[in-house]
Amino acid sequence: MIKKIIVVEDKTEELQKACDLVMAKGFMPLACSTNEDAVDTIKKYQGKGLVGILTDLHFPVKEGGSPEGASGLHIVYKALEAGIPVVICSNINHHCASWATDLVGAIEKAIGKKIAGFVQDSKNWEKALGLLFNEKEK
Amino acid sequence: MEKKDLKVLFVSEHNVVNLAMGKVIGDLFQIGEACGTEDAEDKIFEGDYTHVVVMIDLDKGKKVYDLLKLRLPIWKKSAKLLRSGYGNIDDPDYIRLPFLIQDFSKFISSH
Numbered sequence: 001m002i003k004k005i006i007v008v009e010d011k012t013e014e015l016q017k018a019c020d021l022v023m024a025k026g027f028m029p030l031a032c033s034t035n036e037d038a039v040d041t042i043k044k045y046q047g048k049g050l051v052g053i054l055t056d057l058h059f060p061v062k063e064g065g066s067p068e069g070a071s072g073l074h075i076v077y078k079a080l081e082a083g084i085p086v087v088i089c090s091n092i093n094h095h096c097a098s099w100a101t102d103l104v105g106a107i108e109k110a111i112g113k114k115i116a117g118f119v120q121d122s123k124n125w126e127k128a129l130g131l132l133f134n135e136k137e138k
Numbered sequence: 139m140e141k142k143d144l145k146v147l148f149v150s151e152h153n154v155v156n157l158a159m160g161k162v163i164g165d166l167f168q169i170g171e172a173c174g175t176e177d178a179e180d181k182i183f184e185g186d187y188t189h190v191v192v193m194i195d196l197d198k199g200k201k202v203y204d205l206l207k208l209r210l211p212i213w214k215k216s217a218k219l220l221r222s223g224y225g226n227i228d229d230p231d232y233i234r235l236p237f238l239i240q241d242f243s244k245f246i247s248s249h
Contacts, residue, residue, distance in 0.1 A: 019212045028183050031212045
């Protein structure tokens, strides 16, 4: 079975960058640009080779929707619930990120599992993928 | 492109359609295969298809088609993504089922 990593990002250039890194490591990237696509993809591939998730924080719920909402938090919830390692990769300024870290903490507490990492200040997909692999090796 | 160079994958949620299509297109092209929506992405990612035709009459097929529009270029696959189904859709990239096999062959060759 091919090992797969879901990548959630609504900006095409960033999505390609992240997926190129995933492919270079020998994994199949499952690109998603909306929350709806990501949730469907988790459901479809859970237990079928899905080994991790890299997600942006802000992207639309559905095709054509506004990217304002923090849909990444829903992906974190779904990933932890399914026991799939997840890393958030966002260019959110770390000085303004306390609301997001608080909400991630609340989700972690509710589910009883921790995320593999939260990359802030820049879309550093390489760092995010490294954090995901550290979690996978545990 | 000659028919002998074409590698075609037909994707549908209907097992019966896939069985029939697999038999019919198997001899038409260099590769002529059919599979379900669950296996399609693995086959496409690992394969080297020139054409992928997705049956979009039901939700799973529509979803696979929409996601392949996003994922094929990400995977750097140059396969032409086409649609099929029972409805009447006026689009050169769509072929209505049931079709004569000569019509399917012409449809693929024209893309």
